[in-house]
Structures are given as C-alpha cells and as structure tokens.
Amino acid sequence: MSISSLPLHKCSLSLDHQKLINVLANEPNLLIIQDLDGVCMGLVKDPLTRVMDKNYIDATRLFNGHFYVLTNGEHIGKRGVNLIIERAYNDRNVVKEKGYYLPGLAAGGVQWQDRYGKVSHPGVSEEELDFLARVPQYIKASFDDFFVNNNHNLDERAIATYIEGSILDNKVSPTANLNIFHDVFINQESDYFELQKHIKELMNDLLKKAADEGLKDSFFIHYAPNLGRDQTGQEIMQEAKGKDSGTTDFQFMLKGGIKEVGVLGILNRYYYQRTGNYPLGEDFSVRNAPRNYHQLIALIKDNFDPEQMPTVVGVGDTVTSKAVDNNGQLTFGRGGSDRGFLQLIQEMGKEFNTGNIIVYIDSSAGEVKNRKPLKLETNNGQMYVLEGPGDPRDQNDPLTLNVAFPGGHQQYITCFQEAAKQRKQ
Incomplete structure (x- = not known):
C-alpha cells in the first residue's frame, strides 16, 4: 500500500x-x-494581545456537538479566551445570545463552559478557590x-511594568x-536562568503553604513547556538555553x-448528548479520575459503549522530546502540555x-x-516533513503525529473552515 493510500491514523506527519x-x-x-494557543491563534508573549479570526469562530459553530476545546488557559478573566471572542464581534450580548463561545474544558480540565458562556468548576472547593x-x-x-x-541595571518603572505583564491572575x-x-x-542567559529557578522555588513554597492550610493534595505545578515527568510524577522544568x-509558564493548578x-x-458529555446517559455519571469530575494511562483506558473500556465510540481528532502544538546524555547513554525527556491528551x-x-x-500545528x-x-x-515537486518537533534520535517515541501543519495556525484554521463549510452542505 502506498503512503498516499494509507488512512490518516496510520500516517506520520502527513x-x-x-x-x-x-x-x-x-x-x-x-x-x-482541540488546544487553543498556537493552534487557532498565534503564540504571543502578552496574552492580552491575542486575537482570533471571526471566520474560524463561526466555523466552530458548524461543528456544534462535535467540537470541544481542551486548554491549560482559561475561559474567563481578563486574560481568558472569552474576551478575545467578544472583541472579535465587538458585542458581548451577541456572542452570548447566539452561542459564539468555545465549549469545552479549560485550566487543564477543571473549568467547564458551554457555547453560551455558562461556566462551572466541577469538584473544586471554596477553600481551594480562596x-x-x-x-x-x-x-x-x-x-x-x-x-x-539582584541588580540588573533596570529602571524601577520598567521592572514594575514587566512584572505586571508577567502575572496571569487566572481564577x-x-x-x-x-x-x-x-x-x-x-543577552544575559544566566540572569534569566536565575529567575527561572527563583519562580520554581516560589511554586514549591506555595505547595508547602497550601499543605499547611490543609490543602496538601489540592494543587500541582505545570511547567510549559516541560521535559515530561520524573519518577515521582512531577513535571520537569526545561532550563533555558x-x-x-x-519553561516560560509556571502554572499553579488544581x-x-x-x-x-x-x-x-469531554467524552462523558459527548456520550450524553448522543445517548441521554453519562457513562461516568452526571457529576463526574476530572479530579476524581486516575492519572495512569492504563487506568484511564480501563475506565473507558469499563464504562463507554464501544458501538457509540466516536472517531476522535486531537489537535495540539506543544510536544517535546529532548535528549539527555547520562554517561554516554541517551535517554529522552518527552513532554509538552499537549502530549498527554494526544497520546x-x-x-x-x-x-x-x-x-x-x-x-x-x-x-x-x-x-x-x-x-x-x-x-x-x-x-520531485512533493513537499514532506523530514523531521518533526522532537529529537530525531528519539526513535521510540510512543506518540505518532499523523497530520502536520507547517504553516501554523493560519493554515490549520483555513483547513478547518473548509471542512465546516463542506459539513454544513
């Protein structure tokens, strides 16, 4: 069978x-x-400057019931995605009434939103929110x-501005x-690395502080990008080079x-809209689910009707694989905030x-x-991907990226809009 005749799920970087x-x-x-930042809008240093194409937002509605987002960002707040959508239409009431918000899970899975902007936080306590x-x-x-x-010869007013832009006060x-x-x-690599270490220490101190307040098992630190997880299950910070x-984002998460x-x-809600039943129960919270891949697959097998199982298309942009030399023996740190859900x-x-x-993407x-x-x-006039986003020496990476968009989010949303148009017809 030629490569061109292979089904997409058997292809690599098609x-x-x-x-x-x-x-x-x-x-x-x-x-x-689908993930959001870098996928349907460009990656920017300041989240407040993000923009989203109105035509893409319109297209998501044509996939009503078949399209959900899954992001580590948030729907709400001044840096949330909802404000980006409201700015695109310049009318919050129209967005809310016609259901232009992007449905799905934010904050990694603890913030749910429907198309009309109704937000909830399943399984989150008031003490944790406080x-x-x-x-x-x-x-x-x-x-x-x-x-x-640390004296970096920076103007105090400039420092204050930089700090304000670096704190994302997500709910x-x-x-x-x-x-x-x-x-x-x-041009001061060591200074940046010292700041990285300083913020990492802060996050660890916050975990200890939460434990002192009776919230020992409530939070974890998400590093984006990262080098996967260590033997204790903690994410590994990627040092600047x-x-x-x-690692640029140090997220204090539930x-x-x-x-x-x-x-x-998302799958639990998708089954409900098709069958009228929640396989994992209406009150299912991601906070009560196992973390292990094998346990997650077992939970799905035990509860979801295989006859109703959909073809799932996962879309992301953050997948890493970096070699680590241990006395001449190469091991690979496999991470990226999208790797887990795609795998x-x-x-x-x-x-x-x-x-x-x-x-x-x-x-x-x-x-x-x-x-x-x-x-x-x-x-011979045919373009193909010679090397993916990971380390080319990592031949045993368990994640296969079936389809690639080298042209970034603009190329992807053009494809997405054409698919929506054909689906409507």
Whole structure:
C-alpha cells in the first residue's frame, strides 16, 4: 500500500490536508478535541494581545456537538479566551445570545463552559478557590524580592511594568509567565536562568503553604513547556538555553487538571448528548479520575459503549522530546502540555479501532521562541516533513503525529473552515 493510500491514523506527519478535511466533513460520529494557543491563534508573549479570526469562530459553530476545546488557559478573566471572542464581534450580548463561545474544558480540565458562556468548576472547593485567589499576590511579592536582591541595571518603572505583564491572575490557574523577561535578559542567559529557578522555588513554597492550610493534595505545578515527568510524577522544568527560553509558564493548578483526564470529561458529555446517559455519571469530575494511562483506558473500556465510540481528532502544538546524555547513554525527556491528551486519544483509537487522528500545528513562527520548527524537504515537486518537533534520535517515541501543519495556525484554521463549510452542505 502506498503512503498516499494509507488512512490518516496510520500516517506520520502527513501533509495531506484534503484527506483530513474529508474526515472532518463527512464522519457522522466525530469528536474534535482541540488546544487553543498556537493552534487557532498565534503564540504571543502578552496574552492580552491575542486575537482570533471571526471566520474560524463561526466555523466552530458548524461543528456544534462535535467540537470541544481542551486548554491549560482559561475561559474567563481578563486574560481568558472569552474576551478575545467578544472583541472579535465587538458585542458581548451577541456572542452570548447566539452561542459564539468555545465549549469545552479549560485550566487543564477543571473549568467547564458551554457555547453560551455558562461556566462551572466541577469538584473544586471554596477553600481551594480562596487559596488560588491569593497566588497572584505571592507571585508579585516573589518578583519584587528577586529584583530587590539582584541588580540588573533596570529602571524601577520598567521592572514594575514587566512584572505586571508577567502575572496571569487566572481564577483557577494563576501563572507566572516569563516571556517578557526572556526578552529583557536575551543577552544575559544566566540572569534569566536565575529567575527561572527563583519562580520554581516560589511554586514549591506555595505547595508547602497550601499543605499547611490543609490543602496538601489540592494543587500541582505545570511547567510549559516541560521535559515530561520524573519518577515521582512531577513535571520537569526545561532550563533555558541560548535563545530557547525553556519553561516560560509556571502554572499553579488544581490536581486533576491535566489534559489527558480532561479527555474523559469531554467524552462523558459527548456520550450524553448522543445517548441521554453519562457513562461516568452526571457529576463526574476530572479530579476524581486516575492519572495512569492504563487506568484511564480501563475506565473507558469499563464504562463507554464501544458501538457509540466516536472517531476522535486531537489537535495540539506543544510536544517535546529532548535528549539527555547520562554517561554516554541517551535517554529522552518527552513532554509538552499537549502530549498527554494526544497520546491518550491515540491509545483510545487503537483500543476501540476508531481511527483516531492526531494533528500537530507548528507554532514555532509565533512570538514565543521555544518551539522547534518542522524540517521540510521537497522531492520531485512533493513537499514532506523530514523531521518533526522532537529529537530525531528519539526513535521510540510512543506518540505518532499523523497530520502536520507547517504553516501554523493560519493554515490549520483555513483547513478547518473548509471542512465546516463542506459539513454544513
């Protein structure tokens, strides 16, 4: 069988976007689970400057019931996606009344929203929300402390502006974002790395503080991008190296708010709209689900009718694989905030034989310079991907990226809109 005749779920880094359009337009039992930043809008250093194409938003409505987002960002707040959508239409009432909001899970899986902007936080306590509300204050104090004790010859007013832009006061995922400071210290690599370590220590201190307040098992730290997890299950920070900013986002998140578990939350609701029953119960919370891949697959097998299982298309842009030399023995740190949910979708497809498709968006052309671009080559007039986003020596990476969009989010949303148009017809 030639490569061109292979079904997409058996391909690797295919550029056959028409074949993907055909699946999205014609598969009746379809579930799209899609990341946001870098996928349907460009990666930017300041989240307040993000914009989203109105035509793309319109297209998502044509997939009503078959399209959900899954993001570590949030729907609400001044840095939430909802404000971006409201700005696109310049009329909040129209957005709300006609259902232009993007349905799905945010904050990794603990913030649910429907098309009309109704938001809930399943499984989250008032005590946890109270602690999260104080985290931005602790982040600011930590930044202040760093610059008081480290003379970087920066103007005090400039420092204050940088700090303000680096604190993302999200409701359930407050974040320290170092993109601005990586630019400031672009020629002072050691200074930026010291700031990275300082914020990492702050996050660990916050976990201890939460434990002292009786919230020991409530939170975890998400590093974006990261190098996967260590033996204790904790994510590994990616150190900056040269122009590669490494980990820029230090997110203080609720345990259970990891994307792979969010897949189950979306699948549970998808089954309800098709069958009238929630396989995991109406009150299912991602916070009560297992974390282990095998346990997650077992939970799906035990509760979801295989006859109703959809073809799932997972779309993301953050997948990493970096070599670590241990005395001449190469091991690979496999991470990225989208890896977990994409890999689970892939495993579900194999288990249920549903031909699930993993779509990768190359977001390296954005303002945030911590993404490895796809390496392309042309042979006999045919373009193909020579090298993916991971380390080329990592031959045993369990995640296969079936379809690639080297042209980034603009190329993807053009394809998405064409599929929506054909699906409507």
